Amino acid sequence: MKNIFKLIFTSTLLFFQLAQCESLSIAEQGYFFVGGEYSQNAQGQRIRTQQMFVQFQKPAIQKYAYPIVMWHGGGQTGTNFLATPDGREGWATYFVRQGFSVYVVDQPARGRSGFFGEVYGKTRKPNAQAMSDRFTAPKLKAQYPQAQFHTQWPGTGVMGDPVYDQFFSSQVEDIEDVTSIEKLNLAAGVALIEKIGPSVLLTHSQSGSFGWLIANARPELVKGIVAIEPNGPPLYEMSLERNGEDFYKDGAVGRVWGITRLPLTFNPPANQSQDLKLLRQSKSDGENLVKCWIQPQPARELPQLKGKPILIVSSHASYHAPYDHCTGKFLSDAGVQNTYVRLPDIGITGNGHMMMLEKNNLEIAQYLSQWVKSNIK
Secondary structure, three states: OHHHHHHHHHHHHHHHHHHHHOOOOOOEEEEEEOOOOEEEEEOOOEEEEEEEEEEEEOOOOOOOOOOOOEOOOOOOHHHHHHHHHOOOHHHHHHHHHOOOOEEEEOOOOOHHHHHOOHOOOOEOOHHHHHHHHHHOHHHHHHOOOHHHHHOOOOOOOOOOOHHHHHHOOOOHHHHOOHHHHHHHHHHHHHHHHHHHHHHEEEEHHHHHHHHHHHHOOOOOOOOEEEEEOOOOOOEEEOOOOOOOOOEEEEEEEOOOOOOOOOOOOEEEOOOOOHHOOOOOOOOOOOOOOOOOOEEOOOOOOOOOOOOEEEEEEOOOOOOOOOHHHHHHHHHHOOOOOOEEHHHHHOOOOOOOOOHHHHOOHHHHHHOOOOHHHHOOO
């Protein structure tokens, strides 16, 4: 009897959830490639590289003027936004239901965009244990204090769990040279927005730097940026090792232009990255937060990014939680107003870095879509 009541309750709840959903009515869907060029390989054959695959859906009733371009992170593909590994609706479909046209990309040299090893060079291979430790079951290793709050992954997050196995099956190799990745995505990104027109960029992780670069190159075509735990923090890569009073040990120098590896337009001009003369904070902004690398005052500004609505989102339990505020601080110092939101501060708790795949992914999507509608006109 108890199981019958449970089944009735679950079925009733599902009915009401479905009844409250916006209907999914598609006017147009398909795919295309942007960018790319022909070259000759070592065997004298003609090949095409640098192109980017783009999948799109346009709603029957478009309620928002600008399309959303969803850009995945390192080791990932556009599948991050299409559905969750346990079979629930993804962010792309949710945004279409809300009346947005949505474009989902596979980065150049990734997934459906194609890969030629002899052209793109060495790759980084996906590692099942590392992905579990960092993305899906961080509590088990507890490599940073915020890991203890992770509760939203739909499963155990370890190898052998069917949801984790589905997730890891989606992981792919990507180019080892991240500067090359920025170059490829900058060129393809500019080609994309020149084709589809003014757009909102939704970036995640590695693609965070692409948003800044594309907006810098084509400010008139980027109407706003939603940066989900963007690639950071400024200057140094961070190692998940404690370093005395500093939260993370500095890794290699990464984003030499503060928030990117490739040059940005500064005012006064910076002819080389060393002109920024970045300094480390003497004191962190709070407990379990890293000391940010910032410009000395008066700071050079980023005129191409000024005036754009920008949202930076960090989750409760991600390895980004100790340092994403530094990206917002760097932008603010450079005269670029932005909204930095920690999800627990708006009542959304327990998420890790792959929040678009977690149990409350649509709760987060609802917040993002409302922010875009309210702030990007």
